[in-house]
Amino acid sequence: MAERSEIEAGVREVLGARGKLPVGIDTVGAQDSLYDAGMTSHATVKVMLGLENRFDVEFPDELLQRSVFDQVATIADAIEKLLAEQ
Amino acid sequence: MSAAPRPERLATSAGDRARSADDGTVADLLERARVIARDVAAVYAVEVDREARFPAECLAALKREGLLSAVVPRSLGGAGLSLGEVATICTILGRACASSAMIYAMHVIQVESIVNHRGDVPELDDYLRAVVREQRLIASVTSEVGAGGDLRRSITHVASEPDGGFRLEKAATTSSYCEHADDLLLSARRSADAAPNDQVLVLLPRGDFELHDVGDWNTLGMRGTCSPPARVVGRGADWQILPTPFRDVAAATMVPTSHTLWAAVWLGLAEDACDRARRHLQAKSRKDPDACAMAASRLATLATRLGSMRAMLDRELAVYEARARTDAEAAAEPAAVLATNDLKIAVSEGIVDVVHGAMQVIGIEAYKNEGPLSLGRHLRDAHSAALMINNDRIRSTNADLLLVYKGGLARERA
Known part of the structure; x- marks a missing residue:
């Protein structure tokens, strides 16, 4: 199973490629709000798809919550959980 | 136009003072709405449409009858109506004058947004009491030049003043009935360095705002809503900035109440078109029962269409009532967003078909611009529905x- 640091790095990679943030993803802390940083709901969907592809997982409906995609840390928590269930 | 009934009837029953609606039952409020629709809104609808003027008589009657505080909680002196009950009022008004009904719906959406997301701010409680006492009309300023019709994106921002309070300025593409409103509720970025979608809602009571560069309003339909472009310049105290982020207000309240109450207005409009078609067919059938089988069959199809749209609306109203009023997380779930958006798309497109169908049932009398069977205003008003938050978006x-x-199903649908 992937290390937490690898997961966070992968999450940041996807956010950087698809999050369309007005600021660099490196300037956003693990527990900063991505929505406050400017991530739109449209971009969130692209991020979800990118994460499903990058980690080869599917987000079940109960994880398609705004709170799950609010921070690098909460996204990494969800990925970690999904990978553990595999 | 049919002979105007007596608007005075309302004045005598209501008295001079704007009254709070909490002494009336829901049935009483609905009855007041029916009387206003019949005796005021319907009477001035043609003139309001022709002159593209604010339906002042109808809004004055709604104020007199205490209907502007219908959704303010009883604890603050309001009537505490549910969204479903106030949707019925929107439909009642929509059958008479869609512009009046849309203004009423938009006002209710603003009140409901403040009610649900006022947090523990005592000044906002006081403000809602004033809405009850003074029957204040609130207009929304969410559109912005350059934002491309995206509710969840602002360019302008709230600018903090060094000695407290704020200033702001916003160029709105549409400013529905702002020139006639008591107060404005306006979206803006939280601060100068906030992201475009990091927005707040700002309440600007009369005296705290000025309208500049007000443009023209000469549209195909919904002409009475008087929604020209305008530049709003405002200032105020910090309590006037709603404590809940706009992203949560939009998800939990503004989007679901807009899609339901707009649908209620639009269904009223379409129902009135079908009523005209039905009355026309009934009169014709009395003379010759076999004369209009084809048209009657067409009318039956329209009724089916109306019924399915109505069922979608009732479903979304029930979902809204079942959810905690501040639960933005549940309201933002994919299943919930898909369903409330489906309602908007289905009804906004469906009513154009229904009004057009009613016109085919009636024939030339519906196509004429005047007369009791005219449906020109209905058809023109109906075409606004797909553009109010563009269906493509x-x-x-x-x-x-x-x-x-x-x-999967959203929580409240499971």
């Missing part, structure tokens, strides 16, 4: 969501 949101949605 809403469809693209749903298209996005369908790429990640796994087919």
Whole structure:
């Protein structure tokens, strides 16, 4: 199973490629709000798809919550959980 | 136009003072709405449409009868109506004058947004008491030049003043009935360095705002809503900035109440078109029962269409009532967003078909611009529905969501 640091790095990679943030993803802390940083709901969907592809997982409906995609840390928590269930 | 009934009847029953609605039952409020629709809104609808003027008589009657505080909680002196009950009022008014009904719906959406998201700010409680006492009319300023019709994006921002309070300035593409409103509720970025979607809602009571560069309003339909472009310049105290982020207000309240109450208005409009078609067919059939089988069959199809739209609306109203009023998280779930967007798309497109169908049932008398069977205003008003938050934008949101949605039910639908 992937290390937490690898997961966070992968999450940041996807956010950087698809999050369309007005600021660099490196300037956003693990527990900063991505929505406050400017991530739109449209971009969130692209991020979800990118994460499903990058980690080869599917987000079940109960994880398609705004709170799950609010921070690098909460996204990494969800990925970690999904990978553990595999 | 039919002979105008006596608007005075209302004045005598209401008295001079704007009264709070909490002494009336829901049935009483609905009855007041029916009387206003029949004796005021319907009477001035043609003139309001022709002159593209604010339906002042109808709004004055709604104020007199205490209907502007219908959704303010009883604890603050309001009537505490549910969204479903106030949707019925929107439909009642929509059958008489869609512009009046839309103004009423938009006002209710603003009040409901403040009610649900006022947090523990005592000044906002006081403000809602004033809405009850003074029957204040609130207009919304969410559109902005350059924002491309995206509710969830602002360019302008709230500028803090060094000695407390704020200033702001916003160029709105549409400023529905702002020139006639008591107060404005306006979206803006939280601060100068906030992201475009990091927005707040700002309440600007009369005296705290000025309207400049007000443009023209000469549209195909919904002419009475008086929604020209305008530049709003405002200032105020910090309590006037709602404590809940706009992203949560939009998800939990503004979007679901807009889609339901707009649908209620639009269904009223379409129902009135079908009523005219039905009355026409009944009169014709009395003379010759076999004369209009084809038209009657067409009318039956329209009724089916109306019924399915009504069922979608009732479903969304029930979902809204079942959810905690501040639960933005539940309201933002894909299943919930898809369904409320489906309602908007289905009804906004469906009513154009229904009004057009009613016109075919009636024939030339519906096509004429005057007369009791004229449907020109209905058809023109109906065409606004797909543009109020453009359906293309809403469809693209749903298209996005369908790429990640796994087919499950939202919590309140399970």
